[in-house]
Amino acid sequence: MTGLDASVRSLDRARQNVPTAQFVEGFAEELPFPDSSFDLIHTSVALHEMQPVQLREILQQAHRVLKPDGIFTFVDFHQPTNPIFTPGLSLFLFLFETETAWNLIQTDLVKLLTEIGFQESKQTLHAGGSLQVVQAKK
Numbered sequence: 107m108t109g110l111d112a113s114v115r116s117l118d119r120a121r122q123n124v125p126t127a128q129f130v131e132g133f134a135e136e137l138p139f140p141d142s143s144f145d146l147i148h149t150s151v152a153l154h155e156m157q158p159v160q161l162r163e164i165l166q167q168a169h170r171v172l173k174p175d176g177i178f179t180f181v182d183f184h185q186p187t188n189p190i191f192t193p194g195l196s197l198f199l200f201l202f203e204t205e206t207a208w209n210l211i212q213t214d215l216v217k218l219l220t221e222i223g224f225q226e227s228k229q230t231l232h233a234g235g236s237l238q239v240v241q242a243k244k
């Protein structure tokens with residue numbers, strides 16, 4: 107298992123949590139790995155911090171470094187489908203996030219993944235639609 111982050115502090119924390127994994131400092135939009143080298147790539151609640159161009163580059167890089175039939179999976183914010191959850195998510199994004207998170211919840215990520223070349227994407231929504239879990243197959 108290999109973890110990548112742009113922040114040395116995040117990597118130090120990750121090394122403490124998972125001492126058996128390898129960790130690499132780098133940018134997700136310039137992954138320092140060869141083509142077709144991973145079976146699975148996961149990112150947890152990080153894509154909402156990326157600018158739209160950067161987001162597309164990251165998804166392209168994930169596609170490049172996955173093996174054929176490899177899986178890209180992520181969890182991140184989503185526009186609530188149950189309006190009861192809208193005030194809570196809006197307050198959270200207003201207090202703790204930037205415009206990139208608001209952009210992300212307006213973005214059809216399944217469509218973007220298809221444009222990039224992923225064959226199939228499965229999206230499941232949680233917490234009144236305010237969180238999405240996506241699995242996309244190369």
Ligand SMILES: C[S@@+](CC[C@H](N)C(=O)[O-])C[C@H]1O[C@@H](n2cnc3c(N)ncnc32)[C@H](O)[C@@H]1O
Nearest residue numbers: 110111112113116132133134135150151152155
């Ligand atoms: C909100 S945190 C992710 C939360 C974490 N995955 C968790 O589940 O607790 C976002 C992380 O993305 C990293 N990051 C931000 N931009 C990045 C980039 N372009 N490439 C790689 N890592 C990046 C930050 O350093 C930070 O560690």
